[in-house]
Amino acid sequence: QSWNMATPYPDTNFHTQNIKMFIEEIEAATPLRITLHTNASLLRMPEIMRGVQTRQAQLGEILLSAYGNDDPMFRVDSIPFLAPGFVNGIKLWHASREAIEQRFEDRGLIVLYSVPWPGQGIYTKEPMATPDALNGVSFRAYNAATARLAELMGAIPTTVQAAEIPQAFATGIVSAMITSAATGVDSQAWDFVQYYYNTRAMNTRNVVFVNAQAFNGLDAETQQVIREAAARAEIRGWMMSAEAEELTTSRLAEEGMTVANASPEVMEALIAIGTQMAEEWVAEAGDEGRALLEAIGR
Amino acid sequence: MDLINIGLFLLLVLAILLGTGVWISVSLLALGWIAIEVFTSVPTLKAVGSSVWGSSASWTLAALPLFIWMGEILFRTKLSENMFRGLAPWVGWLPGRLLHVNVLGCGVFAAVSGSSAATVATIGKMTLPELRKRGYDERLSIGSLAGSGTLGLLIPPSIIMIVYAVAAEVSLIRLFIAGVLPGLMLIALFSGYLLIVGWLRPEVAPAREAAMSLGQKLRASLQLFPVLVLIAGVIGSIYFGIATATEAAAMGVIGALLLAALTGSLSWRTFSDSLMGATRLSCMIAFILAGAAFLTTAMAYTGIPQALAAWVGAMDLNRYVLIAALCLLYIIMGCFIDGISLIVLTTSIVLPLVTAAGFDLIWFGIFIIFVVEMAQITPPLGFNLFVIQGMTGQNIFTVARAAIPFFCLMVVAVALITIFPEIATWLPSTMTRR
Amino acid sequence: MTTASSPRARGPVRRVLDGLYLASGILGACFILGIAGLITAKVVGRLLGRNIPGSDDLTAWFVAASAFLALAYTFRHGSHIRVTLLVQRFTGRWRRGFELASLVVATLAVGGLAAGLVDLVLDSWRWNDIAQGLLRVPMWIPQSATALGAVILFIALVDDLVTTLRGGEASYLKGDGAADRFDGH
Ligand code: NA
Numbered sequence: 001q002s003w004n005m006a007t008p009y010p011d012t013n014f015h016t017q018n019i020k021m022f023i024e025e026i027e028a029a030t031p032l033r034i035t036l037h038t039n040a041s042l043l044r045m046p047e048i049m050r051g052v053q054t055r056q057a058q059l060g061e062i063l064l065s066a067y068g069n070d071d072p073m074f075r076v077d078s079i080p081f082l083a084p085g086f087v088n089g090i091k092l093w094h095a096s097r098e099a100i101e102q103r104f105e106d107r108g109l110i111v112l113y114s115v116p117w118p119g120q121g122i123y124t125k126e127p128m129a130t131p132d133a134l135n136g137v138s139f140r141a142y143n144a145a146t147a148r149l150a151e152l153m154g155a156i157p158t159t160v161q162a163a164e165i166p167q168a169f170a171t172g173i174v175s176a177m178i179t180s181a182a183t184g185v186d187s188q189a190w191d192f193v194q195y196y197y198n199t200r201a202m203n204t205r206n207v208v209f210v211n212a213q214a215f216n217g218l219d220a221e222t223q224q225v226i227r228e229a230a231a232r233a234e235i236r237g238w239m240m241s242a243e244a245e246e247l248t249t250s251r252l253a254e255e256g257m258t259v260a261n262a263s264p265e266v267m268e269a270l271i272a273i274g275t276q277m278a279e280e281w282v283a284e285a286g287d288e289g290r291a292l293l294e295a296i297g298r
Numbered sequence: 299m300d301l302i303n304i305g306l307f308l309l310l311v312l313a314i315l316l317g318t319g320v321w322i323s324v325s326l327l328a329l330g331w332i333a334i335e336v337f338t339s340v341p342t343l344k345a346v347g348s349s350v351w352g353s354s355a356s357w358t359l360a361a362l363p364l365f366i367w368m369g370e371i372l373f374r375t376k377l378s379e380n381m382f383r384g385l386a387p388w389v390g391w392l393p394g395r396l397l398h399v400n401v402l403g404c405g406v407f408a409a410v411s412g413s414s415a416a417t418v419a420t421i422g423k424m425t426l427p428e429l430r431k432r433g434y435d436e437r438l439s440i441g442s443l444a445g446s447g448t449l450g451l452l453i454p455p456s457i458i459m460i461v462y463a464v465a466a467e468v469s470l471i472r473l474f475i476a477g478v479l480p481g482l483m484l485i486a487l488f489s490g491y492l493l494i495v496g497w498l499r500p501e502v503a504p505a506r507e508a509a510m511s512l513g514q515k516l517r518a519s520l521q522l523f524p525v526l527v528l529i530a531g532v533i534g535s536i537y538f539g540i541a542t543a544t545e546a547a548a549m550g551v552i553g554a555l556l557l558a559a560l561t562g563s564l565s566w567r568t569f570s571d572s573l574m575g576a577t578r579l580s581c582m583i584a585f586i587l588a589g590a591a592f593l594t595t596a597m598a599y600t601g602i603p604q605a606l607a608a609w610v611g612a613m614d615l616n617r618y619v620l621i622a623a624l625c626l627l628y629i630i631m632g633c634f635i636d637g638i639s640l641i642v643l644t645t646s647i648v649l650p651l652v653t654a655a656g657f658d659l660i661w662f663g664i665f666i667i668f669v670v671e672m673a674q675i676t677p678p679l680g681f682n683l684f685v686i687q688g689m690t691g692q693n694i695f696t697v698a699r700a701a702i703p704f705f706c707l708m709v710v711a712v713a714l715i716t717i718f719p720e721i722a723t724w725l726p727s728t729m730t731r732r
Numbered sequence: 733m734t735t736a737s738s739p740r741a742r743g744p745v746r747r748v749l750d751g752l753y754l755a756s757g758i759l760g761a762c763f764i765l766g767i768a769g770l771i772t773a774k775v776v777g778r779l780l781g782r783n784i785p786g787s788d789d790l791t792a793w794f795v796a797a798s799a800f801l802a803l804a805y806t807f808r809h810g811s812h813i814r815v816t817l818l819v820q821r822f823t824g825r826w827r828r829g830f831e832l833a834s835l836v837v838a839t840l841a842v843g844g845l846a847a848g849l850v851d852l853v854l855d856s857w858r859w860n861d862i863a864q865g866l867l868r869v870p871m872w873i874p875q876s877a878t879a880l881g882a883v884i885l886f887i888a889l890v891d892d893l894v895t896t897l898r899g900g901e902a903s904y905l906k907g908d909g910a911a912d913r914f915d916g917h
Pocket residue numbers: 407408409410411412413449450451452453454455456
């Protein structure tokens with residue numbers, strides 16, 4: 001039997017490397033053959049969930065918060081400073097996992113595992129010494145949450161396509177952004193920006209999932225192999241992500257950027273913004289959302 | 299059936315579809331449909347919906363209708379006359395004399411037009427009658443025009459580059475900028491050739507006309523000023539990052555409308571004609587791209603491109619051998635297929651190959667632009683030949699013969715960028731390092 | 733503008749169909765104007781220190797709408813390119829045979845495309861898919877433009893198929909699309 005798997009990320013990404021190991025383990029133990037289509041070559045990010053639902057591919061990987069407009073539960077991981085750092089991130093995932101799995105199930109999908117991206121920090125051209133440092137600065141936004149974050153910091157949210165980040169910085173279209181150190185290394189941030197503040201604002205997550213009908217059509221033994229490989233991939237992925245965070249953050253410093261932790265006042269202001277955004281999120285997510293935040297002690 | 303046989307079968311079906319006159323976009327769509335329906339268990343209906351929608355709703359593609367519209371507006375202005383009067387006074391002293399206007403005029407117009415046939419038509423409309431009147435060598439006039447017109451594709455903006463950037467998913471801005479130096483190199487090669495011929499065989503050009511004073515020359519060139527501003531605006535704003543390629547295109551449209559208004563050629567009629575013309579043309583191209591995207595998805599499901607890439611990878615070909623083989627293949631295909639189809643038909647198969655061989659996709663984009671340029675002047679299907687045929691009444695094989703030296707110079711240019719890839723890759727690499 | 737088919741068919745149906753093709757073409761052109769307007773607004777907004785949220789998404793949808801809504805108009809103009817080197821050599825019954833074969837293939841393929849795009853719209857509507865960017869728009873809205881354009885092209889193909897079967901000349905053969913082609917390449 002042969003399956004297709006769609007991911008929007010390139011071959012070199014650690015998520016993709018992890019998926020490849022996941023597939024190898026399955027193929028070694030079962031007759032199932034899985035072709036991985038990387039780099040959105042089969043389906044683009046917005047089409048992947050539907051694509052797996054309709055069996056254009058049996059397996060898929062998405063950035064969960066990309067689907068945040070569909071359901072507030074999908075973007076709980078992108079509320080900045082709600083669960084900063086990996087440890088809080090794990091807590092948040094375990095608290096929200098059941099609700100998220102239920103939503104996938106409603107769409108005929110089964111969640112196999114989830115791996116976070118490294119924590120996100122703030123890149124600026126000018127030093128960010130005080131909380132009002134970003135006042136009036138144009139700030140790159142890539143979704144509703146980052147646009148709102150920029151607004152609350154007093155910055156002007158500006159949408160810039162990922163491929164145009166260097167151009168946008170070089171010419172002052174934007175002067176600040178929030179993203180992980182890994183993405184900063186990928187886009188060679190040192191060419192166009194000087195400061196990186198390691199705020200670990202949030203760990204957005206990728207989710208790997210399977211079409212339920214396809215999965216249930218497998219024999220019990222194969223299903224078991226996939227489940228176990230998924231459990232291993234989840235743990236391995238968290239470790240790869242933590243490792244990537246360290247390596248890429250130090251790489252930014254090696255390339256001559258000023259890498260620092262945000263000052264206590266700045267951090268306090270940012271966390272206040274996070275609290276406000278969490279409240280706004282609860283207003284949309286309702287009682288279920290409130291219960292989730294209580295479960296992680298917020 | 300193994301993958302090779304499936305591939306050959308699909309190739310045969312494609313040849314039959316194209317050969318019997320089925321629209322190119324429809325052929326791609328139909329072939330994709332057959333490939334998925336017959337050789338995979340994927341739900342075809344779902345696949346065609348998500349792949350066609352996903353590829354068509356593309357932000358990068360916004361530059362396409364805008365640059366086309368800009369060209370359509372300029373095409374309807376008096377630009378071509380100004381071009382001749384503005385450039386002619388400066389080249390009279392060179393061996394080859396006014397023949398250089400063909401090369402330079404095309405080079406300048408290429409910087410505002412995204413199309414090679416429009417470049418040939420605009421410049422040729424003015425230069426060919428003037429050159430004939432003055433007794434220049436017909437063959438050299440026609441050949442240099444046919445060759446130089448292809449600059450429209452290489453010097454940004456370029457419709458073909460947008461098509462490639464979308465198909466190969468590379469940065470359009472970088473691709474545009476990568477075309478600048480190879481374009482200037484090609485201008486130098488063409489002009490150099492005209493210099494040598496003009497020097498060895500002075501009879502190709504008549505005696506020098508009475509020289510103008512510097513003031514007269516400058517006055518004659520003043521008419522070119524608005525175009526130069528437009529060029530500086532479009533290319534400059536892309537290179538210096540003031541605007542994205544799409545934004546430069548929108549500004550180009552506004553600039554072209556202003557230019558048309560300034561020269562008195564803007565009317566409701568030119569406005570609506572240019573807009574509807576741009577609508578048809580960009581619709582045609584976008585539909586081909588949609589068909590190609592679906593075929594690419596279908597190919598990914600069959601596994602043919604991956605298998606082929608693995609096969610060629612295992613042969614461990616020398617890079618130069620691979621490029622020479624591809625060049626030959628494209629030149630042969632380019633005799634029968636137009637440039638846009640040439641790119642979209644082959645990207646799903648060829649790009650995995652060149653990536654596996656370690657080529658930079660921006661560099662390969664410039665390479666493929668060169669081979670598409672050659673395809674413009676090879677019979678029986680060559681759009682520059684058609685345009686010149688329409689203007690001179692010469693049959694296309696006569697025109698093609700006149701273009702042979704310029705075709706050879708393009709082969710030289712391809713060899714040069716293969717040996718010195720920096721010609722294409724250096725300028726874009728400086729963009730972020732400022 | 734190209735009007736089509738044999739004089740005896742020029743009834744109310746003919747007029748409605750021709751009106752449909754032209755109107756959708758003009759609508760496609762309006763979306764190109766819209767793209768130019770959106771991008772200009774974005775540039776001006778940036779100079780004034782304002783951001784227009786979601787303009788990128790809107791631009792992408794306009795691109796799809798402009799291309800698909802103009803499909804039928806472009807088709808009847810003869811502007812969709814084809815390789816006619818071989819077909820041109822034939823005349824009379826053979827030539828008509830090639831045209832019929834091309835039209836049948838195109839009708840089937842575009843019929844499939846239209847069905848796929850309509851199915852996509854229905855899926856998006858049924859699952860209440862929301863766009864992933866800054867604009868929280870139900871996906872079926874922008875997707876409808878592409879589905880509608882494909883359906884109109886399908887109608888235009890059936891139209892020409894019927895015309896050719898009745899012995900008339902297909903609309904795209906009378907269009908002046910050849911002039912267009914020169915500008916594109
Ligand atoms: Na050009």
